[in-house]
Amino acid sequence: MAQQTLTTEEQAQQGSLGRFIKNNIREYGMLLSLILIMIFFQFMTNGTLLKPLNLTNLILQNSYIVIMALGMMLIIVAGHIDLSVGSVCGFVGAVAAVLIVKLGFHWLPVTFLCLVLGAVIGAAQGYFVAFWKIPSFIVTLAGMLVFKGLALWILAGQSVGPFPVPFQRMSSGFLPDLFAAAEATGQQFNLTALLIGLVVTALVIYFNVRERRAQQAHGLAEEPFVIFLGRNILVAAGFVLFSYLMASYKGLPNVLIVMFALIVLYAFVTSSTTIGRRIYALGGNEKAARLSGIKTNRLTFYTFMNMGLLAGLAGLIFAARLNTATPKAGLGFELDVIAACFIGGASASGGVGKVVGAVIGAFVMGVMNNGMSILGIGIDLQQMIKGLVLLAAVFLDVYYKNKA
Amino acid sequence: MSLAAQQQAPAAAETAILEMRGISKTFPGVKALSNVNLTVRAGEIHAVVGENGAGKSTLMKVLSGVYPHGEYEGDIYFQGRLCRFRDIADSEKAGIVIIHQELALVPLLSIAENIFLGNEPAKNGIIDWNAAFARTRALLRKVGLKEPPTTLITDLGVGKQQLVEIAKALAKEVKLLILDEPTASLNEGDSDALLALLKEFQGQGISSILISHKLNEILKVADTITVLRDGATVDRLDCRAERIDEGRIIKSMVGRELADRYPPRHPRIGQPIFEVRNWIVYHKEHADRQMIKGIDFHVRKGEVVGIAGLMGSGRTELAMSIFGRSYGQKISGQVFLHGKEIDVSTIQKAMDAGLAYVTEDRKNFGLVLIDDIKRNITLANLEGVSRNTVIDDGQELKVANKFRRDLNIRCSSVFQQTVNLSGGNQQKVVLSKWLFSGPEILILDEPTRGIDVGAKYEIYTIINRLAEEGKGIVVISSEMPELLGISDRIYVMNEGRMVGEMPTSEASQEKIMQAIMTSWGS
Numbered sequence: 001m002a003q004q005t006l007t008t009e010e011q012a013q014q015g016s017l018g019r020f021i022k023n024n025i026r027e028y029g030m031l032l033s034l035i036l037i038m039i040f041f042q043f044m045t046n047g048t049l050l051k052p053l054n055l056t057n058l059i060l061q062n063s064y065i066v067i068m069a070l071g072m073m074l075i076i077v078a079g080h081i082d083l084s085v086g087s088v089c090g091f092v093g094a095v096a097a098v099l100i101v102k103l104g105f106h107w108l109p110v111t112f113l114c115l116v117l118g119a120v121i122g123a124a125q126g127y128f129v130a131f132w133k134i135p136s137f138i139v140t141l142a143g144m145l146v147f148k149g150l151a152l153w154i155l156a157g158q159s160v161g162p163f164p165v166p167f168q169r170m171s172s173g174f175l176p177d178l179f180a181a182a183e184a185t186g187q188q189f190n191l192t193a194l195l196i197g198l199v200v201t202a203l204v205i206y207f208n209v210r211e212r213r214a215q216q217a218h219g220l221a222e223e224p225f226v227i228f229l230g231r232n233i234l235v236a237a238g239f240v241l242f243s244y245l246m247a248s249y250k251g252l253p254n255v256l257i258v259m260f261a262l263i264v265l266y267a268f269v270t271s272s273t274t275i276g277r278r279i280y281a282l283g284g285n286e287k288a289a290r291l292s293g294i295k296t297n298r299l300t301f302y303t304f305m306n307m308g309l310l311a312g313l314a315g316l317i318f319a320a321r322l323n324t325a326t327p328k329a330g331l332g333f334e335l336d337v338i339a340a341c342f343i344g345g346a347s348a349s350g351g352v353g354k355v356v357g358a359v360i361g362a363f364v365m366g367v368m369n370n371g372m373s374i375l376g377i378g379i380d381l382q383q384m385i386k387g388l389v390l391l392a393a394v395f396l397d398v399y400y401k402n403k404a
Numbered sequence: 405m406s407l408a409a410q411q412q413a414p415a416a417a418e419t420a421i422l423e424m425r426g427i428s429k430t431f432p433g434v435k436a437l438s439n440v441n442l443t444v445r446a447g448e449i450h451a452v453v454g455e456n457g458a459g460k461s462t463l464m465k466v467l468s469g470v471y472p473h474g475e476y477e478g479d480i481y482f483q484g485r486l487c488r489f490r491d492i493a494d495s496e497k498a499g500i501v502i503i504h505q506e507l508a509l510v511p512l513l514s515i516a517e518n519i520f521l522g523n524e525p526a527k528n529g530i531i532d533w534n535a536a537f538a539r540t541r542a543l544l545r546k547v548g549l550k551e552p553p554t555t556l557i558t559d560l561g562v563g564k565q566q567l568v569e570i571a572k573a574l575a576k577e578v579k580l581l582i583l584d585e586p587t588a589s590l591n592e593g594d595s596d597a598l599l600a601l602l603k604e605f606q607g608q609g610i611s612s613i614l615i616s617h618k619l620n621e622i623l624k625v626a627d628t629i630t631v632l633r634d635g636a637t638v639d640r641l642d643c644r645a646e647r648i649d650e651g652r653i654i655k656s657m658v659g660r661e662l663a664d665r666y667p668p669r670h671p672r673i674g675q676p677i678f679e680v681r682n683w684i685v686y687h688k689e690h691a692d693r694q695m696i697k698g699i700d701f702h703v704r705k706g707e708v709v710g711i712a713g714l715m716g717s718g719r720t721e722l723a724m725s726i727f728g729r730s731y732g733q734k735i736s737g738q739v740f741l742h743g744k745e746i747d748v749s750t751i752q753k754a755m756d757a758g759l760a761y762v763t764e765d766r767k768n769f770g771l772v773l774i775d776d777i778k779r780n781i782t783l784a785n786l787e788g789v790s791r792n793t794v795i796d797d798g799q800e801l802k803v804a805n806k807f808r809r810d811l812n813i814r815c816s817s818v819f820q821q822t823v824n825l826s827g828g829n830q831q832k833v834v835l836s837k838w839l840f841s842g843p844e845i846l847i848l849d850e851p852t853r854g855i856d857v858g859a860k861y862e863i864y865t866i867i868n869r870l871a872e873e874g875k876g877i878v879v880i881s882s883e884m885p886e887l888l889g890i891s892d893r894i895y896v897m898n899e900g901r902m903v904g905e906m907p908t909s910e911a912s913q914e915k916i917m918q919a920i921m922t923s924w925g926s
Contacts, residue, residue: 214797214798217798218797218798218801218802272794272795272797273790273793273794273795274786274787274790274793274794274795275793277779277783277786277795278786280772280775280779281772281775281779281783284772284773284774284775285768285771285772285773285774287768287769288768288769288770288771288772288783289772289783290730290751291727291730291751291761291763291769291770292751292783292784292837293728293751293752293755293784293841294783295752351772351774351775352774
């Protein structure tokens with residue numbers, strides 16, 4: 001033990017750049033692999049991948065996976081799993097369709113009701129996991145079957161649609177362009193989207209700089225300046241390029257705004273609030289967390305409730321996107337969501353994982369789906385490749401952990 | 405020394421079934437056994453005694469192959485042959501069977517299935533159940549059990565489970581039976597039956613090694629007693645040759661000198677601030693088993709109170725049940741702080757009232773090992789470093805660094821993962837966590853277990869400082885010299901009761917042991 005302490009101290013004195021990369025290879029590696037995968041498909045598809053139309057599709061196709069991955073990350077960090085999210089997603093969409101299309105309720109209260117329904121479903125499952133200590137695998141496996149069945153039942157086995165236009169806009173709508181009148185030149189360009197992109201870029205850089213200042217004030221600017229600079233340039237370039245591409249199509253999709261807001265919110269909650277910290281402690285060592293006065297049961301319960309809420313939201317977005325609720329909606333989503341979290345660096349034993357990682361993981365899966373589809377690769381091969389990528393990501397994780 | 409002469413003599417005079425010569429075993433940072441010799445004569449009951457941590461269990465693990473050949477130094481001769489056991493299966497093949505304190509039975513399998521687990525009478529992988537049942541019946545008769553072989557283990561009492569373990573050992577054609585604290589959880593009737601059984605086996609030529617804290621039982625059956633202390637053989641008593649009494653054994657067990665291992669203490673003790681009255685707790689799983697049987701105790705302002713006792717005496721159960729009912733069920737009794745009754749029904753409430761409990765098992769209950777020092781220190785009081793539930797990173801860092809300095813936590817930075825710290829530094833992190841929660845009463849459960857001498861001294865100094873600040877401190881420890889060295893007053897606990905209370909000035913290891921030994925079954 002004493003020796004180990006020594007080696008860490010020795011490490012601190014070694015070249016800080018190399019050490020830093022070595023210590024953070026996992027986090028940067030993930031972002032790097034996403035970029036590499038994107039470049040690869042951009043090249044292979046002769047530039048189709050990053051065409052504005054395709055990029056918009058990519059966002060729309062993956063939004064519900066990303067949104068559910070946010071909740072799933074918390075569940076996995078807390079040391080659990082939720083297999084029911086796909087079914088809950090489909091069921092909530094079905095309820096919305098029946099209420100709006102068949103029974104003629106206004107879409108706004110139904111949307112609200114469906115979110116509550118999602119939360120209640122999550123709470124019900126969380127109740128058995130948290131207070132009765134039934135393994136989450138079993139509870140949510142049961143939930144998966146139950147809600148799949150319920151969706152089939154209320155849809156009577158048929159697709160129900162179409163939805164009223166305002167409801168569809170949730171998925172297929174775009175943020176209106178405030179400068180549209182000025183842009184009467186015929187060339188379609190959404191200035192609002194670009195401006196929002198620039199503002200967000202500026203904000204991200206501002207917060208990064210502020211954080212670094214704060215770290216320096218406490219004498220722990222761990223990250224070498226070169227990497228800090230490089231990271232910011234890369235992020236800024238990415239954001240600007242992205243918003244430019246979006247602007248040259250229809251602008252920013254409404255879903256993107258919702259998704260981005262949720263990512264920021266969840267990233268903040270997990271990294272900077274007491275409840276986020278407690279979830280990590282709960283997953284890291286439940287007994288120690290409980291003996292430190294953390295109400296571990298209640299916290300587990302809330303994580304499942306939150307997951308249900310997000311699954312409900314994802315269900316609404318998915319139904320709005322397809323413009324129908326089908327009995328097959330949500331089928332297999334749980335696998336993509338869970339895979340996104342593990343590709344994103346979550347640990348199956350709990351206590352480890354970052355929201356941003358889950359988002360990157362979701363896009364790794366999304367870009368591969370999209371790219372391989374464009375290339376016309378058969379669904380059989382696609383499945384195999386995705387499976388191998390998941391295994392490879394987790395293998396590398398374990399490999400570097402053992403080496404460290 | 406006469407010790408060496410004593411050890412050689414019996415080996416020459418009578419045939420020894422087992423000779424362990426010069427056994428040493430080192431764990432990272434700790435020498436658990438140092439040049440230990442153990443000679444067991446054929447057909448005798450040999451008792452091994454010593455305080456907790458003296459090295460008894462380690463010695464038995466070396467003997468039974470849990471620590472395989474190569475992980476220890478020294479030689480083991482069994483029936484005259486040099487043995488190098490690779491694992492437990494290897495030592496069992498030779499005829500050495502160990503029965504651990506925690507029984508190794510599968511609760512939801514039947515007696516017969518357990519007895520032949522891993523040793524099934526089978527042909528080509530197909531078990532011959534008729535043969536198994538027949539042999540089980542014969543074995544159960546030998547240990548005096550009348551239950552049918554199909555009975556599930558979980559339906560048996562602890563005493564009968566112990567007998568099944570012994571039957572299992574007999575099934576392996578045991579020549580040397582090792583029993584680690586076999587009577588710790590048995591009542592007197594069951595204990596006597598078990599001891600009688602050992603005597604019976606002795607008649608059939610089976611030797612046994614008995615590890616026990618209950619000296620009265622040892623004196624009833626043992627032929628020879630080996631005393632271990634601090635990982636070394638300190639005495640070998642021949643009960644057949646001379647008359648041995650408990651006082652003689654205790655003297656050997658505790659006879660170490662108190663050196664300057666404890667910081668000087670200048671207590672300024674005030675009025676009682678913490679009091680527990682008629683505390684009763686039942687076992688967390690067995691609702692009919694009373695673990696804490698109506699305990700009263702109190703702590704004064706600025707006082708360090710020690711609770712002595714053997715393993716299984718209920719000290720941890722007492723502490724944890726007071727700390728937010730984190731152990732047990734059907735808990736009753738009252739807790740007072742500053743004369744007012746306080747609610748300790750949940751951990752949060754106990755903490756709010758001003759209690760803190762530092763667990764004996766810091767790795768499993770104390771730390772989130774994958775998290776860094778900083779996050780562990782603030783875990784029990786996140787409100788202290790946050791505003792409107794948003795954690796102030798700078799404030800958190802300041803707090804962590806303050807405790808790093810104050811408690812001298814040796815680390816590269818407070819961002820170091822706690823899993824990489826030494827035991828002493830881990831313990832300081834756990835202490836920091838609880839100090840940051842601002843308690844008035846601090847219960848420390850085995851605060852120096854597995855920590856080297858230097859770090860122990862630092863922990864003692866911290867305890868002294870806290871007492872000087874006017875906090876009430878309760879220290880639970882199995883190391884009697886430690887309690888004598890740091891506390892102002894000592895309670896002695898045994899079988900869920902307080903069986904003694906003495907100011908440290910009047911206390912001694914002999915008195916504590918006496919209080920425990922005279923209280924068995926009372």
